[in-house]
Amino acid sequence: MPSANSSPISRRRSLSDPLAAVLRPPQDETPEQREMRILAEQEAKKISDSIDEQIKLDKAELKKNRPDVKVLLLGQSESGKSTTLKQFQLLHTPAAFHAERIAWRSVIYLNLVRSIRRILEAISPDSEQHDALDAFDADSLNMSQTDSASIVISSSSSIHMDPQQQQIAYEKHAYYSARLAPLIELEERLMRMLSEDDEDEATHLGNGISPAWPSLPPPTNGTTRPTIHVDTHGHTVPSTPSPRSPASLARGAEMSVRPTSNWKKALGLGGNKLKSTSPGTGEVLGWWEDPTDPVHVLAKYPAAMVELWDDQWVQGRLRDRRIRLEESSGFYLDEIERITAKKYIPTDDDVLKARLKTVGVVEHTFTLIQGSRGTNWKIYDVGGARNQRQAWAPYFQDVNAIIFLAPISAFDQVLAEDPRVNRLEDSLLLWRSVVSNKLLSHVNIILFLNKCDLLQAKLDAGVQLNQHLLSYGDRPNDYESVSKYLRNKFGLLHQQNSPNTERELFIHFTAVTDTRRTMTIIQNVRDIVLKANLKNSKLIS
Ligand SMILES: Nc1nc2c(ncn2[C@@H]2O[C@H](COP(=O)(O)OP(=O)(O)OP(=O)(O)O)[C@@H](O)[C@H]2O)c(=O)[nH]1
Ligand SMILES: [Mg+2]
Numbered sequence: 001m002p003s004a005n006s007s008p009i010s011r012r013r014s015l016s017d018p019l020a021a022v023l024r025p026p027q028d029e030t031p032e033q034r035e036m037r038i039l040a041e042q043e044a045k046k047i048s049d050s051i052d053e054q055i056k057l058d059k060a061e062l063k064k065n066r067p068d069v070k071v072l073l074l075g076q077s078e079s080g081k082s083t084t085l086k087q088f089q090l091l092h093t094p095a096a097f098h099a100e101r102i103a104w105r106s107v108i109y110l111n112l113v114r115s116i117r118r119i120l121e122a123i124s125p126d127s128e129q130h131d132a133l134d135a136f137d138a139d140s141l142n143m144s145q146t147d148s149a150s151i152v153i154s155s156s157s158s159i160h161m162d163p164q165q166q167q168i169a170y171e172k173h174a175y176y177s178a179r180l181a182p183l184i185e186l187e188e189r190l191m192r193m194l195s196e197d198d199e200d201e202a203t204h205l206g207n208g209i210s211p212a213w214p215s216l217p218p219p220t221n222g223t224t225r226p227t228i229h230v231d232t233h234g235h236t237v238p239s240t241p242s243p244r245s246p247a248s249l250a251r252g253a254e255m256s257v258r259p260t261s262n263w264k265k266a267l268g269l270g271g272n273k274l275k276s277t278s279p280g281t282g283e284v285l286g287w288w289e290d291p292t293d294p295v296h297v298l299a300k301y302p303a304a305m306v307e308l309w310d311d312q313w314v315q316g317r318l319r320d321r322r323i324r325l326e327e328s329s330g331f332y333l334d335e336i337e338r339i340t341a342k343k344y345i346p347t348d349d350d351v352l353k354a355r356l357k358t359v360g361v362v363e364h365t366f367t368l369i370q371g372s373r374g375t376n377w378k379i380y381d382v383g384g385a386r387n388q389r390q391a392w393a394p395y396f397q398d399v400n401a402i403i404f405l406a407p408i409s410a411f412d413q414v415l416a417e418d419p420r421v422n423r424l425e426d427s428l429l430l431w432r433s434v435v436s437n438k439l440l441s442h443v444n445i446i447l448f449l450n451k452c453d454l455l456q457a458k459l460d461a462g463v464q465l466n467q468h469l470l471s472y473g474d475r476p477n478d479y480e481s482v483s484k485y486l487r488n489k490f491g492l493l494h495q496q497n498s499p500n501t502e503r504e505l506f507i508h509f510t511a512v513t514d515t516r517r518t519m520t521i522i523q524n525v526r527d528i529v530l531k532a533n534l535k536n537s538k539l540i541s
Contacts (some may be wrong), residue, residue: 068376069368069533074434075405076426077384077416078329080450080512082358084403085381087518090348092366094379101346102287103264107354108346110190110255111330112305112339113183118325119308120177120184120505123317125161125169138188172313179304183489186297191255193294254416256357256383288342298340305336314387324461327454330355352513356452358383361391368526375530385417389430396437401529404434405512409454412468422468433492436497444532446506446525447490451481454513455479483509 027035032038073081089097150386161169287293308314318325325331333338339350346354362381367374380395382388410423435445456479465482466472476482487507494505506528508521 007356068378069529070381070399071377071401071403071529072399073379073381073403074392075384076423076430077357078382079405079407081384081405082379083352083406083512085364085379086352087512087515087522088379089364090515091519091522092368095412100264101351104351104354105344105347106190106193107356108332108350109298110187110337111355112192112332113187115331115333116183116305116308117187119314120180122321122323123169123314125166165503172430176308180301180308183301186294195257196446254357256359286343294403295342299342302336302340309333327457329457347401348515352515359388387417396439399443400533401446402434402440403446403448403525404431405448405450406431406490407451408449409451409458411465412463428493432493432497436493436499438499444528446528448508448510448512449487449490450512451511452483452509454515455483
């Protein structure tokens with residue numbers, strides 16, 4: 001490379017550079033002065049290099065010693081833990097979140113097809129017998145029945161049809177069952193697709209009452225953590241072997257995929273399903289060009305699905321049976337045309353609404369940089385069903401904060417895994433055991449009173465809280481009064497049971513499927529956690 005003095009162009013450039021002009025050695029410099037100047041320059045360079053090196057070391061040290069913040073998401077099944085985790089991902093690792101959207105397509109299809117099957121079951125004339133059985137149970141337990149796929153406000157409405165009505169029911173049921181039969185077959189295929197990628201760690205299909213998947217092995221000592229690591233790109237990496245799942249795929253069972261499964265990779269862009277390229281062009285084909293893709297079955301039936309959902313007789317039948325699918329997990333029946341379009345790509349909201357039960361523990365990590373400080377965040381999302389809760393304890397050891405989710409709209413529902421237990425009652429008991437836990441006495445607790453949107457809808461529809469929570473008495477059945485009452489109830493339990501009287505409790509009314517509302521709350525949670533973390537590390541008094 002030519003020196004600065006050898007090229008007329010570089011000389012011109014350096015002469016026109018004011019800094020170079022100032023630093024240029026004086027023209028009348030003596031040999032001694034020159035030697036001294038060079039020595040001084042060498043010394044200055046040494047100092048500058050060592051400063052640079054120190055900065056580099058400091059940066060590496062800072063990176064290594066970034067304080068870790070560990071947050072645990074707790075709450076019963078379907079309380080919204082995984083949805084909250086998705087919101088954290090959307091805020092902090094949006095590229096990874098968006099890259100996974102395609103993979104959620106299969107879950108959304110499954111949720112949609114499942115709603116169709118629920119309707120077909122509900123309109124079946126054979127379901128009369130079940131109504132009578134449900135009513136008996138509900139009466140004796142003073143609570144209503146539901147399953148995880150639908151909200152059943154009350155089942156004490158055994159419907160007795162006259163012969164003419166029964167004839168209509170047979171005809172309607174036969175008509176829709178015949179028209180929509182391929183979708184019921186598709187449900188099984190989708191379940192297989194979601195599990196087939198990982199035969200050894202296949203899909204869990206609990207039957208909602210006696211779980212088919214064995215509980216996670218209890219920790220061998222207090223610290224063993226059967227975790228799955230999800231890196232910032234959303235990939236899951238197993239860290240502890242887990243038991244094999246049963247091979248059976250039970251129709252209608254609630255679907256969950258073990259976090260070890262690579263279903264997102266297999267069903268997302270770049271996965272096996274999309275590896276084919278157009279001959280010669282090297283272009284990746286869209287899934288809609290793959291004739292085996294489930295979208296081709298779905299795309300044949302949007303009209304039949306809409307006809308079923310819009311049928312006033314069907315709606316009346318669902319009303320009679322107090323089934324409110326629109327308030328259930330994974331509800332897409334109002335958007336059939338959009339979801340079944342061949343080139344459908346799930347939106348952020350679609351992904352947030354998708355329901356896939358968690359089995360095991362999922363760890364999501366990201367780095368939060370604020371000014372010159374960085375913090376490594378680890379968020380643990382656990383399975384909330386009763387047989388999953390024994391896996392929680394090892395995570396209590398060094399956790400900084402707990403976000404506890406209580407779905408307060410569930411006051412008229414029972415647990416999928418134990419229909420004798422009211423969901424609100426279960427949440428309150430679970431809450432009490434968490435806030436009274438001595439291991440957690442110095443852990444910040446943030447309570448999300450979740451599914452406020454559904455609570456509002458339910459109360460607006462006239463469902464009475466005092467029918468399910470006797471202590472509510474004659475108070476007004478409006479959103480303001482109910483939410484305030486429940487907030488006080490949870491707050492009081494904390495006050496009465498917390499081993500640490502100094503602990504401040506942060507309560508938020510949330511609807512974690514609502515991104516705009518939840519982003520603000522997440523930022524607030526972040527501030528609470530970081531402030532408490534700094535305090536603990538004695539960086540502030
Ligand atoms: N409308 C509404 N739906 C919600 C809300 N929070 C969660 N959901 C939906 O409820 C369903 C269950 O939420 P999840 O986040 O899967 O529940 P979870 O607590 O992770 O459940 P497990 O994994 O079984 O422990 C999903 O379909 C969510 O989209 C909410 O505030 N409002
Ligand atoms: Mg979950």
